[in-house]
Amino acid sequence: LSLRRLSSVSFRLLVESDFPRLKATGAYEQRSLPDGKYNCIAFAAGETDRWWWPGHRAGDYWPPDSPREETLTAFVSAFESIGYSVCSDGRAETGHQKVVLYEKGGKPTHAARQEPVTAMWLSKLGMSYDIAHRNAEDVGGKCYGEPILYLRKAISIHMIGSSTE
Amino acid sequence: LQTVEHDTLQNWAAFARHDCGVRDEFTDPPGRCPSLIARSPSSGSDHTLVAHSNWIGSALAVVARWPDHRETFDEWDLDSWSEPFESSRAVGQLVRFPKRSPAESAVRELRRQFGELVEQWTTQTMLSSSSTVICMHPAYQRVIGLGEQVLPLIFEDMMDGEFHWSWALTAITGENPASDAESLQAATNMWLQWGRDKGLVT
Numbered sequence: 001l002s003l004r005r006l007s008s009v010s011f012r013l014l015v016e017s018d019f020p021r022l023k024a025t026g027a028y029e030q031r032s033l034p035d036g037k038y039n040c041i042a043f044a045a046g047e048t049d050r051w052w053w054p055g056h057r058a059g060d061y062w063p064p065d066s067p068r069e070e071t072l073t074a075f076v077s078a079f080e081s082i083g084y085s086v087c088s089d090g091r092a093e094t095g096h097q098k099v100v101l102y103e104k105g106g107k108p109t110h111a112a113r114q115e116p117v118t119a120m121w122l123s124k125l126g127m128s129y130d131i132a133h134r135n136a137e138d139v140g141g142k143c144y145g146e147p148i149l150y151l152r153k154a155i156s157i158h159m160i161g162s163s164t165e
Numbered sequence: 166l167q168t169v170e171h172d173t174l175q176n177w178a179a180f181a182r183h184d185c186g187v188r189d190e191f192t193d194p195p196g197r198c199p200s201l202i203a204r205s206p207s208s209g210s211d212h213t214l215v216a217h218s219n220w221i222g223s224a225l226a227v228v229a230r231w232p233d234h235r236e237t238f239d240e241w242d243l244d245s246w247s248e249p250f251e252s253s254r255a256v257g258q259l260v261r262f263p264k265r266s267p268a269e270s271a272v273r274e275l276r277r278q279f280g281e282l283v284e285q286w287t288t289q290t291m292l293s294s295s296s297t298v299i300c301m302h303p304a305y306q307r308v309i310g311l312g313e314q315v316l317p318l319i320f321e322d323m324m325d326g327e328f329h330w331s332w333a334l335t336a337i338t339g340e341n342p343a344s345d346a347e348s349l350q351a352a353t354n355m356w357l358q359w360g361r362d363k364g365l366v367t
Contacts, residue, residue, distance in 0.1 A: 018292055036328045037350050039294035050348045051328075055296035058331040058343035059352030070297065110294060126292040127299075127329070143292055 011129055021138045022131075028138065031122065032130035041075070043124035044099045044111035045082055052078065072149065075101055075108045084151035090136045092119035096152045100136045104145025112136060116155065275311070279318045282308050300332040309336045317367075320360045328353050 016023040041052035054068040066077035102110035286304035328349035346352035360366035
């Protein structure tokens with residue numbers, strides 16, 4: 001997103017108009033300025049310099065061994081390729097990093113990553129801001145649908161310290 | 166630079182006719198910005214006086230500039246004109262500049278159209294992570310539909326920090342110099358280099 005256009009977008013207005021649950025709880029905070037170089041899938045995977053999507057546009061990145069299709073199976077495969085495996089829920093677990101996938105209309109729309117120390121969820125909102133929010137469901141609704149599946153991977157102590165990557 | 170204050174478009178127009186010898190009236194671009202052409206009493210040459218009233222017609226601003234201030238006028242441009250003015254009292258500056266050529270008007274109209282489409286696209290896709298949603302958005306597709314004439318504006322937008330034009334560029338040009346790019350930043354850089362090679366990036 002062009003810096004010129006981004007400067008005209010109010011963070012609070014954007015968040016509270018499109019995510020009524022965040023507005024209701026008030027339990028969220030801005031963690032970055034807008035950046036169109038990476039998206040929520042990349043951010044959940046721990047990257048901030050690539051746009052992860054199984055598309056065919058120049059510059060889209062997708063793990064080479066994962067199906068290049070917009071299905072939950074393909075997204076699970078993408079996270080499995082970096083060490084995640086499916087788990088039952090989003091409760092914080094010592095020694096594990098968790099990711100949640102969202103689905104709307106049968107297609108993956110969003111991913112968020114849990115911050116191990118605080119158990120807050122970290123979301124990159126499309127081309128715009130990174131935010132922290134208390135519950136995975138808080139960014140659910142008309143925009144991203146609902147959380148559909150959780151994954152986790154083991155992390156070591158030194159990784160916890162650099163969990164925001 | 167002469168500043169005038171008038172309550173209504175009619176009052177301002179009367180002033181313009183009386184003091185500046187307005188001789189014609191036209192709209193440029195169509196339906197957007199009523200303008201008046203006037204003959205300068207001092208130089209005798211024709212100039213365009215641009216007038217704008219907001220949607221409820223209660224406010225008016227009139228700005229024109231001497232030719233050597235024209236770049237300043239361009240900064241205001243038509244998007245600025247479309248902002249409603251807070252006061253119902255018309256305040257404007259009366260200046261003069263040469264009438265635009267048809268080619269210049271076409272460029273300005275293209276820029277306006279591109280700006281509107283990009284704003285729609287940005288507003289409606291900025292929360293999406295899906296490249297499909299982003300590139301298939303109707304406004305993005307309409308930018309593609311503008312064809313090769315829009316390439317300089319796309320490159321300008323890329324220089325301004327927009328990373329999502331590679332799909333449109335391939336659709337318009339039929340080329341893909343960034344096919345190996347593994348990031349949007351890399352794809353943008355490759356396309357900008359392509360644009361420089363073609364003389365489309367200034």
